[in-house]
Amino acid sequence: MSIEWPAHGLKLQARIESGAATIGVVGMGYVGLPLAVAFGEAGCPVLAFDIDRGKIDALEAGRTYIDHVESSRIAALVNDATLRATADLGRLGEADVVVICVPTPLSRHLEPDLAYVVETTRAIARSLRRGQLVILESTTYPGTTREVMQPILEAGGLRAGRDFYLAYSPEREDPGNVTYSTAKIPKVVGADDPLSADLALALYRHVVPQTIAVSSAATAEAVKITENVFRAVNIALVNELKLIFTAMDIDIWEVIDAAKSKPFGFMPFYPGPGLGGHCIPIDPFYLTWKAREFNQHTRFIELAGQINAAMPEHVVRVLADTLDARTGRGLRGARVLVMGAAYKKNVADIRESPSLRLMEMIEARGATADFHDPHVPEIDNTREHPTLNFRKSVSFDPSVIAEYDAVLISTDHDSVDYAALVDAASLVIDTRNACGRASIVSEKVVRA
Structure with a gap:
């Protein structure tokens, strides 16, 4: 069955495929900064967000604060205005695509602390417009995208898969790994509607060698959890x-x-x-x-x-x-x-x-x-x-x-x-x- 694309969806698809879509990346840490640089080096305009003013000042000066992302790469993108950095989350509406790369720590009682995801989603919701794509990359439990983010984003009346688009793609960064950088690692993408999935897949094709579509956002979330559980269990085995x-x-x-x-x-x-x-x-x-x-x-x-x-x-x-x-x-x-x-x-x-x-x-x-x-x-x-x-x-x-x-x-x-x-x-x-x-x-x- 063919997919009926709304006009704003067709426009976003064209902008993504041509490399003209502005990519907003929220969270300039070990995941967000390499991703922002990868998009920039692929020719996509990037708007980098972080509430840490020190990181924004460093980026604006073309200076790195992460060992495996060289200052020369950042400076080149900043100098030609491909990468712009800001601490003003009120500018999220300027982005055609918003990718969330914020921390997901544990509470003192070993329970999920989604405060950063929730606050970022609320900030996006305040300026959410038709034809935007929102992607979560932060590691979390299966169901977060649909159960936590989607209701916040839809509170203003827009609907996911119809007015805006929502997907999950787990980060796979391995800091310090010189063999597998962001642009060399296949990307898993999951969404709960086919339009969101197609748009997210088209986006990541700019920067990764392979994209793997799964049937839902929850499945993609489960992929990331499975990868990390696999490592934790096997490390425990050799420790024993x-x-x-x-x-x-x-x-x-x-x-x-x-x-x-x-x-x-x-x-x-x-x-x-x-x-x-x-x-x-x-x-x-x-x-x-x-x-x-x-x-x-x-x-x-x-x-x-x-x-x-x-x-x-x-x-x-x-x-x-x-x-x-x-x-x-x-x-x-x-x-x-x-x-x-x-x-x-x-x-x-x-x-x-x-x-x-x-x-x-x-x-x-x-x-x-x-x-x-x-x-x-x-x-x-x-x-x-x-x-x-x-x-x-x-x-x-x-x-x-x-x-x-x-x-x-x-x-x-x-x-x-x-x-x-x-x-x-x-x-x-x-x-x-x-x-x-x-x-x-x-x-x-x-x-x-």
Whole structure:
């Protein structure tokens, strides 16, 4: 059956396909900024929104604040007026397409906090006009687009799929991954009406190598949740295997490296000091919360969460026991240098970083904890870790490192000279096998 397009829909379709449609991207963080730059580099006019005036000032000056998005790329787009930045959400009506890339954190009770999505949707609703396309990219539970956003957008009398268009396309950013940037990752798109779906698919074809249409917005939301649950569960599995194999005096990293030689039926995941970032530690709980509405229980997912959440305790226990065995005084009064504040290597993102939790736990045991991170000069003013706010990274200097009782490798940045680190340190607790990958063999190094 053919689709009957309203005139404003045909006009928007033509503007999208020609690259003339103005793309508004709300949220200039690790998802929104790379997406805005990708659209701009594809020749689409972009209006970048963020309520953080500091980010807008940086963009207007052609300056980056995210390591893997170079200032030169931003400056080129700003200089030819392809990319404009603003903190004024009253200008949302200027965009033909509005893409929402705002945070979706958890509350203190591990329940979804959709405040940023709701407030952004309300701002869009205030200037919503016929023929606009609204797309949510923020990770959330299945049903958010239809149950939360659509009623807000329709409150003024316009109807989704008839007067304006509404879709969901999950972000798939992997900060620091030089192989897969925004423009190299296939895009899943879901909408609850065929016109919205066609428009969203046409939009993303400008910037990605492949678009995958699914049957509804909720299905697309479920795709993203599934991707992140998959990672969380498998990381929990290898974390548990690490504990088991360590008790058996078997090297988990050697096991994984050998197992991944199998060309089928195995995918390598690696243990660590805990989960971090804006997705993997958070998103599974969105599904857990939503599942209760349908009287379903996510036992497997919750168990994985418990295992991953317990890893910092294991690391601190290994650190304390090793110090006790070697110095006879454990952690109390010790000085510990944590290598890496970011949640993963080669990025500056400290959201949900296990390093911050480790520093707090170390100090709760009567020690002092400093950090070194080549990507994080200072810990931001975090709500979750107030005792660590504004601490600065110490210099990577052998004489400085030698003053600490132990060095704890929590984040394995590639730019760190691990041979020099081990030479200078009295003890190294390695949670990432960074020393092993650097072929460093030393009695100073203990894996955790």
